Amino acid sequence: MTGSQLPLDLRAASDQRLDAFHDAPAVVAAVQAAARGERPDWLYLQGPAGAGKTHLLLAACADAAHTGRRALYLPLPAMAGQLAGALAGQESAALACLDGLEAVAGRREDEEALFHFHNRLRAAGGIALYAARSAPAALGLGLPDLATRLGQCTRLPLALLDEAGRRAVLRARAARRGLELDEAALDYLLRRVDRDLASLTALLDRLDRASLAAQRRLTIPFLREQLRGG
CATH class of the missing domain: 1.10.8 (Helicase, Ruva Protein; domain 3)
Known part of the structure; x- marks a missing residue:
């Protein structure tokens, strides 16, 4: 299957493109390379609400789909409590963008589902882009192994625009x-x-x-x- 899969009928708006992201050119370049499979790094976008994390994830999905790669976007706040079902079988995605990690922190079943998905996706050769307001160690995760996996991602800080x-x-x-x-x-x-x-x-x-x-x-x-x- 090619193209993007955006749950809840969520679609990238015309403004949510990588070339429409203002500032942070190094972050945009890293996200684009990941979206196109040009670098193996798994990325962790960290910044406050309004810093553009969702913009970048949706833009990455659109960019990946444009090159014929299957991309998955999951807004984790909408999946809290049911993440295992949402992630079932999704490790075939070339790019998985998981937004709002703080929403599953402290939810044991969700944390375990994300941990196992992380491992399945890596084994299948896919790439993950994570986004959260805090660093992995500050999310309040109850599963140490998940915090370790997330901490191994390349962290890209984002700040609010002036x-x-x-x-x-x-x-x-x-x-x-x-x-x-x-x-x-x-x-x-x-x-x-x-x-x-x-x-x-x-x-x-x-x-x-x-x-x-x-x-x-x-x-x-x-x-x-x-x-x-x-």
Whole structure:
């Protein structure tokens, strides 16, 4: 089987591509090489919420699928308590991206399921990309062998974007939609809405539809109307 497998009908959005990830070029290069099977390293993305871990995992799946490799994305918070069933038979994936490791920490059955999957995937020649907010030793895992396995992965730290980085990402994502955001409009948005990239991207999608329907540019009066209405 080729292509990607994204449970719960989750699909990579147009912005969730490796070439759309702002900053951290060394991390992007490592993730892309893993997605394409060009390096054997298993990777562990570590950073706070909003640092782009999910973006990179979904982008890796899309990149792997583009080259005909089977990729699996699993959001572990959604699988907590049932991880053994979700991972059954999935070791045939060329790339397995497991997001939110902290969700299974302290759940003995889930930890054991992940440990055995890790071993099966490695034996089958696949590559895993893990993502978590904390280092393996700080996750609070009850299974020492699992913490050891995760600690053997190459760790890639991620940090939150600063103000300039958020502005650059928002501007680039607006341009990809054919939207013009001048500095005044950017200032207006960043002062009045949630500043994490997921929220900002969702807002851009809504503004894109509204702008197209109204045939209006993203001026401050138009943004004010949309934010009041939303």
